[in-house]
Amino acid sequence: MAAIIEARDLVKEFDGFAAVDHISFAVSAGVIFGFLGPNGAGKTTTIKMLTTVLAPTSGWLRIAGHDPVREPLLVRRSFGIVFQDPSLDEELTAYENMELHGVLYDLPRPVRRQRLEALLRLVGLWERRGDYVKRFSGGMKRRLEIVRALQHQPRILFLDEPTSGLDPQTRNQIWDFIRGLSRDETVTVFFTTHYMEEAERVADEIAVIDHGKIIAQGSAEALKYQTRGRTLEEAFIALTGHSIRAEEAAPVDRMRMMRRVWRR
Amino acid sequence: MKAVYILWLRQLKRYSRSRTRVIGSLGQPTLFLLTLGYGFGPIFARAGAGDYLQFLAPGIVTMGILFSAVFSGIEIIWDRQFGFLKATLVAPVSRFEIVLGRTLGGATVALIQGAIVFVVCLIAGFRVVHPLLLPLAVAFMVLIAVFCTAIGTVVGSVLHDMQGFQLIMNFIVLPLFFFSSALFPLDGLAKPLQIAVRLNPLTYGVDGLRGALSRGFALGVVTDLAVLAALAAVLLAIGAYLFSRIEL
Numbered sequence: 001m002a003a004i005i006e007a008r009d010l011v012k013e014f015d016g017f018a019a020v021d022h023i024s025f026a027v028s029a030g031v032i033f034g035f036l037g038p039n040g041a042g043k044t045t046t047i048k049m050l051t052t053v054l055a056p057t058s059g060w061l062r063i064a065g066h067d068p069v070r071e072p073l074l075v076r077r078s079f080g081i082v083f084q085d086p087s088l089d090e091e092l093t094a095y096e097n098m099e100l101h102g103v104l105y106d107l108p109r110p111v112r113r114q115r116l117e118a119l120l121r122l123v124g125l126w127e128r129r130g131d132y133v134k135r136f137s138g139g140m141k142r143r144l145e146i147v148r149a150l151q152h153q154p155r156i157l158f159l160d161e162p163t164s165g166l167d168p169q170t171r172n173q174i175w176d177f178i179r180g181l182s183r184d185e186t187v188t189v190f191f192t193t194h195y196m197e198e199a200e201r202v203a204d205e206i207a208v209i210d211h212g213k214i215i216a217q218g219s220a221e222a223l224k225y226q227t228r229g230r231t232l233e234e235a236f237i238a239l240t241g242h243s244i245r246a247e248e249a250a251p252v253d254r255m256r257m258m259r260r261v262w263r264r
Numbered sequence: 265m266k267a268v269y270i271l272w273l274r275q276l277k278r279y280s281r282s283r284t285r286v287i288g289s290l291g292q293p294t295l296f297l298l299t300l301g302y303g304f305g306p307i308f309a310r311a312g313a314g315d316y317l318q319f320l321a322p323g324i325v326t327m328g329i330l331f332s333a334v335f336s337g338i339e340i341i342w343d344r345q346f347g348f349l350k351a352t353l354v355a356p357v358s359r360f361e362i363v364l365g366r367t368l369g370g371a372t373v374a375l376i377q378g379a380i381v382f383v384v385c386l387i388a389g390f391r392v393v394h395p396l397l398l399p400l401a402v403a404f405m406v407l408i409a410v411f412c413t414a415i416g417t418v419v420g421s422v423l424h425d426m427q428g429f430q431l432i433m434n435f436i437v438l439p440l441f442f443f444s445s446a447l448f449p450l451d452g453l454a455k456p457l458q459i460a461v462r463l464n465p466l467t468y469g470v471d472g473l474r475g476a477l478s479r480g481f482a483l484g485v486v487t488d489l490a491v492l493a494a495l496a497a498v499l500l501a502i503g504a505y506l507f508s509r510i511e512l
Contacts, residue, residue, distance in 0.1 A: 048512060051354050053350070053353055053354060053511070053512045054511060073356045073357075073358070074356075076354055076355060077356045079354075081354055083347060083350055086346070086347050087346075087347035087348055087349075087350050087351040088347070088348065088351075089348050090346070091277070091282070092274065092277065092278075096277070099270075100270050100271075100274060101351070101355070103266050103267065103269075103270040104267050104270065104352065104355040104356075104357055105355060106266065106267075
């Protein structure tokens with residue numbers, strides 16, 4: 001099948017430090033592709049380049065046949081994205097968040113209305129559409145973000161650590177939902193994770209990234225076979241020489257507190 | 265252009281839902297109006313300069329717009345921290361439309377805020393001298409709002425977090441206000457202060473608003489309009505440029 005995401009020798013340097021260091025990969029249309037690596041490996045930097053918000057230092061890139069640097073608007077139409085941290089407007093309702101997104105993507109009103117209702121029903125948020133997002137739980141916000149990203153029927157769905165910070169039960173729900181989507185909506189899914197078991201369970205294909213370089217690529221089975229590891233965890237340690245590092249607390253929590261004080 | 269509209273609407277919704285913000289930002293102008301207006305009133309009158317409240321009120325309306333507008337612009341920083349900015353930057357709309365929608369939204373909010381301060385001034389005893397010039401007063405308020413929101417856009421596009429908040433307050437917002445003719449008349453000032461006040465764009469806004477509402481223009485209505493409109497356009501352009509260069 002044709003590749004819908006293609007990267008060759010992609011590099012991103014920050015002040016001489018290569019956060020992404022000559023990586024090449026291709027993602028076929030319709031698959032679920034997992035980008036696995038520890039924090040700071042270059043996953044988010046890669047996603048930013050794929051989604052037009054960061055220009056690569058060098059390399060060749062095509063998203064749905066277009067160059068993200070030269071044709072950003074065409075590329076942006078082709079994908080939906082769920083960021084690592086929430087990106088909803090918490091002062092608006094679920095419905096308003098969806099509506100704002102639909103208008104930004106220039107969907108005609110009837111399409112917007114119909115799509116919005118179908119998607120909110122799909123994730124069980126239709127009854128809560130009039131509630132402010134700030135009243136939602138972490139799992140509800142994540143569900144809302146995922147369907148928001150799907151509203152314009154993108155060909156690719158980028159998910160940056162879609163389940164970080166969620167409890168195991170909610171994580172399962174989210175993944176079941178995403179797998180269903182990839183089937184029913186025929187959308188290509190590109191996700192990053194540092195959870196080994198998620199990559200193994202969900203992805204058709206995995207690229208392992210560490211220190212800005214892709215060190216292995218293939219199905220979970222192939223990676224395990226290649227390293228003679230019994231689990232993907234063992235395969236990862238065999239490939240990188242270390243286990244996956246623990247997650248750090250984000251400075252955004254501190255900001256949240258500051259805002260509350262300021263707003264008072 | 266639909267994108268501009270929906271982002272403008274978002275700012276208005278957020279504003280109208282935040283009652284604390286509406287009330288909170290009224291506190292300072294009201295305090296200034298009541299203490300300075302009534303406090304210095306007798307001295308001002310004794311010096312033969314007329315009714316101080318009539319002089320001060322347009323300056324206080326400007327203050328209300330200034331504070332509200334700069335902070336509407338700075339909301340970019342919050343949106344960056346809370347992620348909403350990312351969501352708009354990956355949407356298939358140009359950065360220019362985004363920054364335009366945001367700035368117009370912020371300016372509209374500031375304008376409403378200014379109108380509320382104006383009503384407070386009326387309650388405090390301010391009287392409009394030339395009702396026919398009210399449309400001109402509104403035009404000045406719009407220009408002040410756009411100018412100040414653009415300042416906020418510039419700052420918000422450059423700063424990444426609210427650590428610089430005090431810096432903005434003490435080195436941009438308060439000097440703009442105090443070094444304008446909001447609190448004192450232009451004539452008879454010491455030379456250095458005179459120069460500072462003349463160089464301050466907000467002086468032209470205050471003068472225009474005061475001219476239209478109560479006391480006549482000290483600098484000339486055409487100068488006021490031209491300077492303010494030109495600087496608002498320049499700052500809008502700078503803001504749009506800096507916003508377009510935001511990397512996440």
